[in-house]
Amino acid sequence: MGNFTNIVVGCGLSGASIARLLADKGERVLVIDKRAHLAGNIYDYKDKNGIVIHKYGSHIFHTNNENVWKFLEKFTDFNTYMHRVVAVIDGIETTIPFNINTLYDVFPQTLAKRVEEKLLTNFEYNSKVPILEFQKQNDKDLKFLAEYIFEKVFLHYTEKQWGKNPNQISSAVTARVPVYISKDSRYFQDKYQGIPLDGYTKMVENMINHPNIVLRLNTDFKSLIQKNPKLINETRIFYTGSIDEFFDYKYGELPYRSVYFKFETHNREFYQNNAVVNYPCNYDFTRIHEYKYYLNDKSDKTVIAKEYSEDFENGKNERYYPIENPENIKLYRKYLKEAPKNVYFLGRLGDYKYYNMDKAVERALNLFEEMSCDKS
Numbered sequence: 452m453g454n455f456t457n458i459v460v461g462c463g464l465s466g467a468s469i470a471r472l473l474a475d476k477g478e479r480v481l482v483i484d485k486r487a488h489l490a491g492n493i494y495d496y497k498d499k500n501g502i503v504i505h506k507y508g509s510h511i512f513h514t515n516n517e518n519v520w521k522f523l524e525k526f527t528d529f530n531t532y533m534h535r536v537v538a539v540i541d542g543i544e545t546t547i548p549f550n551i552n553t554l555y556d557v558f559p560q561t562l563a564k565r566v567e568e569k570l571l572t573n574f575e576y577n578s579k580v581p582i583l584e585f586q587k588q589n590d591k592d593l594k595f596l597a598e599y600i601f602e603k604v605f606l607h608y609t610e611k612q613w614g615k616n617p618n619q620i621s622s623a624v625t626a627r628v629p630v631y632i633s634k635d636s637r638y639f640q641d642k643y644q645g646i647p648l649d650g651y652t653k654m655v656e657n658m659i660n661h662p663n664i665v666l667r668l669n670t671d672f673k674s675l676i677q678k679n680p681k682l683i684n685e686t687r688i689f690y691t692g693s694i695d696e697f698f699d700y701k702y703g704e705l706p707y708r709s710v711y712f713k714f715e716t717h718n719r720e721f722y723q724n725n726a727v728v729n730y731p732c733n734y735d736f737t738r739i740h741e742y743k744y745y746l747n748d749k750s751d752k753t754v755i756a757k758e759y760s761e762d763f764e765n766g767k768n769e770r771y772y773p774i775e776n777p778e779n780i781k782l783y784r785k786y787l788k789e790a791p792k793n794v795y796f797l798g799r800l801g802d803y804k805y806y807n808m809d810k811a812v813e814r815a816l817n818l819f820e821e822m823s824c825d826k827s
Contacts (some may be wrong), residue, residue, distance in 0.1 A: 455480065455665070456473075456478045457473050457480045457481070457688075458480075458481045458483065458682060458687070459480055459482045459691070460688065461484055462482050462484040462666060463484075463490060463492060463655075463691060463811075464490075464493055464808055465691045465798035465811045465812075467482070467489070467617055467658040468522070468811070468815035469797065469815040469819060470482050470664055471526075471658045471664070472815065473662040473663075474663035474664045475661070476741050480664045480665070481665050481667065482659055482665065483668075483670040483671075483672060483675060484608045484667075484669075484670065485670060485672070487668055488668065489652065489653070489656065489666065489668065489715075490651055490652045490653050490654075490655040490710045491691075492506075492507040492510075492771070493651040493655070493808065494506050494651065495510075495650045495651050496639045498754060500716070501749070502742055502743045502750055502752075503650050503743075504714075505562055505651075506712075507710075507712075507771075508710060508712065508740065509726065509740045509742070509745070510638070510651060510808065511638075511644070512529065512643075512647070512808050512809065514643050514809030515642050515643070517643075518813075519812045519816065520643040520811045521807075522638055522812060522816065526646070526657035526658045527647040527649060527653065527657065528648045529646065529648065530648055531644070531645055532644065532645050532646045532746075533637050533639070534637065534639055534727075535636055535638055535725060535726075536606060536638045536722065537727070537728045538728070538731055539729070539730055540603050540631040541551075541603065544725075544728070545557055547638075547729065548579070548629050548630065548631040549600050549630050550630075550635065551567055551570070551632070551633060551634050552634050552636055554566055554567055565592060569590060569592055570596075573593065575632065576632055576701040577635070577747060579630075579631050579632075581629050582604075582605045582630060585600070585630045586601060596628075597691065604731050605731070606731075607731050608729065608730075608731035608737060611735070611736075612708070613760070614760065614761075640805075646746055648746070658671075658713065666720055687794075687795070688795070689797060690794060690797075690801050691797055691798035691800060691801050693705065693707075693770055693800040693801070694783065695782075697794075698786055702782060702785055704765065705773070705779055705782060705803060706762070706773075706774045706779055707770040707771060707772060707774060708760055708763060708772040708774060709760070709770065709771050711758070711768060714756050715755050715757070717754075718751075719753060720753060721743075721753055721819060723741055723755070725744070726742075726744035726745060736757040737758050737759070739757050740755060741754070742755075742756075770800055773799060773803045775804070775805060779803070780803070795818060797814050797815060797818055802814065
């Protein structure tokens with residue numbers, strides 16, 4: 452097996468980040484992943500048309516955390532792509548989150564102007580109001596707007612994505628669908644935004660390209676431990692898989708939502724006018740991704756992916772989104788109490804949290820810092 456001080460389970464962004472931090476401090480790290488490729492759900496590849504495809508859905512990096520940005524800049528250069536999302540509302544293509552520009556796209560000008568004035572009177576400019584909070588309006592026009600956005604933008608999309616009524620979903624999730632009192636049509640307002648110029652897979656390859664790191668793909672953690680039982684006690688383990696799986700589901704399975712993608716190649720330069728177009732009220736899919744926008748790939752063909760949501764079923768599909776409600780959080784914490792002192796859980800699955808990419812890296816940086824402080 453070699454003389455490894457650490458085993459990192461999962462070679463996604465969380466695992467690669469903690470592995471590199473440990474390796475840079477002179478520690479030997481074995482990184483394993485049960486998949487045949489590294490980079491986890493941010494895995495991408497260039498297809499036969501010369502288009503970089505995000506296999507598991509569009510990933511747009513954005514952060515306000517300068518430490519996270521500088522850490523990743525060691526392993527990749529980013530372009531200056533700033534993400535915009537278009538939604539089809541009443542047959543009209545308009546940007547979301549719903550903002551002041553959206554008012555004028557979907558409403559008659561006189562109504563849009565009246566509502567805009569009331570928004571600016573009642574809310575701070577450039578503020579984001581979660582849709583469920585925005586519904587608490589007494590003014591007739593604002594109440595109409597709240598009901599319109601809830602129905603046309605939020606309700607049906609949320610039901611498709613989560614398979615639940617919005618009231619059954621964590622406020623941390625619903626807050627991601629705000630009303631934006633602004634004319635800024637970007638989806639994110641973070642200081643740092645972009646796509647790795649050579650792709651996410653190459654970025655992760657660079658992260659683990661270190662003499663102290665050994666990578667083994669197609670390697671299951673449980674099988675590894677069965678063959679080398681001493682490892683469970685003699686190494687530190689950083690586990691980015693699902694925490695309930697680590698404990699063999701002794702208290703039951705933690706629920707997740709999954710997604711699947713129907714890929715299509717079209718003999719035209721572009722399929723749609725934007726990288727991502729959402730369909731809140733139409734069709735069974737939630738949105739369509741068109742990948743060539745991200746790195747400005749040149750091809751006379753284009754590749755799209757229609758995204759469908761479904762419940763996670765073990766052995767059938769992949770875990771994507773933790774369903775963070777009180778009952779599930781209670782179950783997660785029950786598992787966490789069982790964690791051995793030498794085992795650290797992190798990532799979306801290990802922490803059972805809906806992390807953006809920057810938060811996954813930040814979590815790894817913070818964990819490494821905590822461990823360094825414990826040593827001193």
